[in-house]
Amino acid sequence: MKILILGGDGYLGWPTSMDLAAKGHDVVSVDNYSRRTIAMQTSSEALINMPNLEERAKLFKDLSGKEIKVSIGDLRDFSFIENLIKDNAPDAVIHYAEQPSAPYSLRGYEEAHFTLKNNLEVTHNLIWAVLKNKPDCHIVKLGTMGEYGCPNIDIEEGWIEIDHKGRKDKFLFPRAAGSLYHTTKVLDTDLLWFYVRTYNLRVTDLMQGPVYGLSTKETDLDERLLPNFHYDDIFGTVVNRFLVQAVAGVPLTVYGKGGQVRGYLNLKDTLQCIDLALNNPAEKRELKIYNQLTETFSVNELADKVKQAGEKIGINVKIKSIPNPRKEPEEHYYNPIHTGLQKLGLDPHYMTLERLAEMMKVVVKHKDRIDSSKIFPRVKWS
Ligand SMILES: NC(=O)c1ccc[n+]([C@@H]2O[C@H](COP(=O)([O-])OP(=O)(O)OC[C@H]3O[C@@H](n4cnc5c(N)ncnc54)[C@H](O)[C@@H]3O)[C@@H](O)[C@H]2O)c1
Numbered sequence: 001m002k003i004l005i006l007g008g009d010g011y012l013g014w015p016t017s018m019d020l021a022a023k024g025h026d027v028v029s030v031d032n033y034s035r036r037t038i039a040m041q042t043s044s045e046a047l048i049n050m051p052n053l054e055e056r057a058k059l060f061k062d063l064s065g066k067e068i069k070v071s072i073g074d075l076r077d078f079s080f081i082e083n084l085i086k087d088n089a090p091d092a093v094i095h096y097a098e099q100p101s102a103p104y105s106l107r108g109y110e111e112a113h114f115t116l117k118n119n120l121e122v123t124h125n126l127i128w129a130v131l132k133n134k135p136d137c138h139i140v141k142l143g144t145m146g147e148y149g150c151p152n153i154d155i156e157e158g159w160i161e162i163d164h165k166g167r168k169d170k171f172l173f174p175r176a177a178g179s180l181y182h183t184t185k186v187l188d189t190d191l192l193w194f195y196v197r198t199y200n201l202r203v204t205d206l207m208q209g210p211v212y213g214l215s216t217k218e219t220d221l222d223e224r225l226l227p228n229f230h231y232d233d234i235f236g237t238v239v240n241r242f243l244v245q246a247v248a249g250v251p252l253t254v255y256g257k258g259g260q261v262r263g264y265l266n267l268k269d270t271l272q273c274i275d276l277a278l279n280n281p282a283e284k285r286e287l288k289i290y291n292q293l294t295e296t297f298s299v300n301e302l303a304d305k306v307k308q309a310g311e312k313i314g315i316n317v318k319i320k321s322i323p324n325p326r327k328e329p330e331e332h333y334y335n336p337i338h339t340g341l342q343k344l345g346l347d348p349h350y351m352t353l354e355r356l357a358e359m360m361k362v363v364v365k366h367k368d369r370i371d372s373s374k375i376f377p378r379v380k381w382s
Contacts, residue, residue: 001278002026002088006075006126007096008068009053010035011227012142012211012270016094017057018218018225019271020278021066028088029053031097032074034118035228035235038104044232044374047244047366051224063221075122078129085129085137092138092278093130097122098188102146102179103234103325103379112180119184120191127195138202138281139192140274145209145263145293145336147186149176150329155336158207158289178328179381193287202282206273209293212239212351213267214362227267229362232374233325238299239264241375242306243356246317247363248370252307255377256324258300259331263293263338266349276344290340294348309356313364325377 003020007013008029017029031053039045051059057068073080075097085093098119099105105115123141130137148155151174160173172193175186195201219225230236231244242252265273273292282288297305303319310317324330342348349355363370 001091003028003278004084004088004090004093005029005096006093006122007031007098008070009033010096012267013096014053014056014227015216015219015267016096016271016274017068018060019216019275021060021068022064022218023275028069028071028084028090029057030071030073030075030084032072034099038099039230039235042104042234044230044234046228046230047363047369048223048226048229050226050228056225059222059224060218064218075125076118078125081125082129082133085133089134090137092140092281093126094274095123095126095139095141098184100181101234102181103377105179105181105184106381107379115181116184120187123188123191127191127201130201131195131199135200136202136284138204138278140277141188141192141203141205143189143205143207143289144182144185145207145291146179146182147175147177147189147207148173148336149178150332150334151176152333155291157291157337157340158205178326196285196287200285202284202286204277204282204288204290206277206290206292208270209263209265210237210239211265211267211270212237212359213355214359216268216271231370233377233379236375238302242303243360243363244370245375246306246310246315247360247367248372248375250372250375251318251320252303253376254299254303254319254321255326256321257330258303258321259298260328261296261298261332261334263291263296263336264351265292265294266351266355268349269294269346272346273341276341276346280344291336291338292341293336293338294346295350296334296336297351305351305353306356309353309360312353312357313360315360322377325380327381
């Protein structure tokens, strides 16, 4: 297939670019380095220095013989994205190119405005570039499980049938996001659904949980091919923060009671899910939605796992609750259905202590670059 990857320099975009190129697809990877810019502006640089996208694509070609074409530009610029679609006529576009940090989106007006504009404009530009130039192109969009929030009922895969006063209809499952960033993802889904049902687009929206992991077949070739690994309060996921705290000898900072449950998945499984979505495309006028996670844990359970993984490699880990900077339920019901991708063949890589210990060993190699002051919350929800 001819595949465009939007956000190709990112944590998910880069391993996806390599994975699909290795499988023989014709891949164009697109980015404007906005993640790197924001990380610099907020002192949230990644733990490991990464070559830029062009340099990494060249290195990957030298090591594997596979080509990833690179295009640098801002996808908010309609003529840029329109030319990409015209010139490449892709069979599929994978859309990762958004500002994905919840704390950043709550940092102040400028950051909120940027997140809203960036995420909605890129999605809307993509929709129109496809409609005008390659209307049968399959859009694979990364949504997030955070769109649903934590309802007191099971979370269905995207849709719910409602029986009301003797009549039935199917609707998007109710959304109640907990941050402005997550709210932009809800708005993305609504935009896509509108254009699917009105303009016959073909879209798969993947409601993904937090992803962890550094190792894939291709990132294992050379450390310079690793994806970004952030451990700060702005871009670091809870898994990354805990792993770095463990190595730095800082007690793992559990926010509040630690009963916040989320659905996680390994980076290798994100690659599998993308592959499954590409090979089982939505039809015209169809919006397919999958909940993309493999297992659920509370923050307390996660802290405990990291503690045990530390013990495996001789690191003594402490855990400490700190006041929660977020507005979120700290104890709640959480039962997301996630059978769709497994039915298509997803074979999960679960979060074993060995996998966590392997990640910790990578962190240990870069221990001298850890800046503990970045780990503690710098942004409060209102
Ligand atoms: N990583 C996760 O755990 C996770 C979980 C759920 C959903 N997601 C979603 O997956 C997607 C990718 O996440 P990620 O963790 O790889 O984030 P990331 O920030 O590492 O990658 C996103 C990339 O998009 C680029 N980008 C942003 N705006 C752009 C623009 N206007 N023009 C060109 N490039 C632009 C950034 O520079 C960055 O390299 C996001 O949409 C995010 O919401 C991620």
